[in-house]
Amino acid sequence: xxxxxxxxxWKHHRGKTLGAIFGLLFSLMTIILGLWWTLFVWACxxxxxxxxxxxDDEDATLAExxxxxxxxxxx
Numbered sequence: 001x002x003x004x005x006x007x008x009x010w011k012h013h014r015g016k017t018l019g020a021i022f023g024l025l026f027s028l029m030t031i032i033l034g035l036w037w038t039l040f041v042w043a044c045x046x047x048x049x050x051x052x053x054x055x056d057d058e059d060a061t062l063a064e065x066x067x068x069x070x071x072x073x074x075x
Contacts, residue, residue, distance in 0.1 A: 029038040054065045
């Protein structure tokens with residue numbers, strides 16, 4: 001039985017596939033939400049990803065990660 005098209009596409013053209021998916025998603029969000037709301041949503045997604053990545057990589061608590069990422073303030 002021939003190999004399915006999706007695993008082959010993912011295996012050989014992962015970057016192009018992700019780029020096309022993100023481009024399509026960004027364009028649809030821009031049409032529906034407008035440019036500024038779309039940029040705001042993507043900024044929130046990236047911030048959430050970075051915080052989650054730090055939590056996964058360093059086995060730290062959320063408070064420790066936020067203390068390191070955000071500037072110190074008054075307590």
